[in-house]
Amino acid sequence: MYDVFVVGAGPAGASAAMFTAKAGLKTLMLDSGQGVTRRAFMKNHYGASNITGPDLVETGKRQAVQLGAEVMDGKVSSLRKTDSGIELILDNGAHYEASQVLLCTGMWTDVAEQAGIQTQAGTEPRIKSIIVIDAQGKTSMPGVWAAGTAAGVSMHTIVTAGDGARVAINLISELKGARWVDHDVLPTEK
Numbered sequence: 001m002y003d004v005f006v007v008g009a010g011p012a013g014a015s016a017a018m019f020t021a022k023a024g025l026k027t028l029m030l031d032s033g034q035g036v037t038r039r040a041f042m043k044n045h046y047g048a049s050n051i052t053g054p055d056l057v058e059t060g061k062r063q064a065v066q067l068g069a070e071v072m073d074g075k076v077s078s079l080r081k082t083d084s085g086i087e088l089i090l091d092n093g094a095h096y097e098a099s100q101v102l103l104c105t106g107m108w109t110d111v112a113e114q115a116g117i118q119t120q121a122g123t124e125p126r127i128k129s130i131i132v133i134d135a136q137g138k139t140s141m142p143g144v145w146a147a148g149t150a151a152g153v154s155m156h157t158i159v160t161a162g163d164g165a166r167v168a169i170n171l172i173s174e175l176k177g178a179r180w181v182d183h184d185v186l187p188t189e190k
């Protein structure tokens with residue numbers, strides 16, 4: 001049983017998994033390898049000049065692992081509420097259970113639709129449908145959150161990565177019962 005299952009390892013998903021794992025939540029991040037970011041070349045990603053999409057995605061996954069998340073290749077085909085949490089079924093037949101799920105599935109909302117989670121027409125260019133969320137990032141299914149392109153934010157890596165972190169901090173704060181802050185301090189020279 002995981003505390004958090006992150007579906008999608010693009011900028012939104014990996015950024016979220018970094019925060020939940022570093023907060024001590026047992027985190028599993030899964031990706032089906034369809035990410036559009038792999039075709040991008042970012043000249044406008046704050047703090048990382050001229051970074052390729054593949055480099056950004058691989059760096060994000062590596063950071064999530066370094067901070068304690070488990071990362072796996074695979075495709076979630078369905079999810080459903082259970083008495084103890086949310087069950088995820090992968091297209092290879094594997095089953096996983098988590099207390100909370102964070103959908104960061106980019107341009108794909110099929111898993112949400114299959115689970116009966118509310119979606120609506122997208123408002124950003126080229127985005128057909130998005131998952132309906134509240135201000136915290138919660139979807140219509142209790143325990144399921146969404147962030148990034150899938151949740152309707154502007155389709156830019158700095159925005160989707162930021163949104164993944166924002167929703168992850170809301171999720172962590174809810175589980176810990178107080179607003180979460182994750183700051184590290186530069187060691188002072190002796």
Ligand SMILES: Cc1cc2nc3c(=O)[nH]c(=O)nc-3n(C[C@H](O)[C@H](O)[C@H](O)COP(=O)(O)OP(=O)(O)OC[C@H]3O[C@@H](n4cnc5c(N)ncnc54)[C@H](O)[C@@H]3O)c2cc1C
Nearest residue numbers: 008010011012032033034035037040076106148149156157
């Ligand atoms: C050609 C191109 C150029 C771009 N150039 C720029 C640029 O210069 N600057 C910029 O800021 N942005 C750029 N972007 C946008 C940026 O790459 C991303 O689209 C954006 O950051 C989306 O991030 P995301 O994490 O929401 O989604 P994605 O990066 O798409 O990640 C979603 C992930 O979810 C996974 N997934 C989906 N469904 C499932 C499932 N059922 N099970 C498991 N995994 C699943 C996918 O495999 C994917 O890896 C560009 C995009 C494109 C296509």
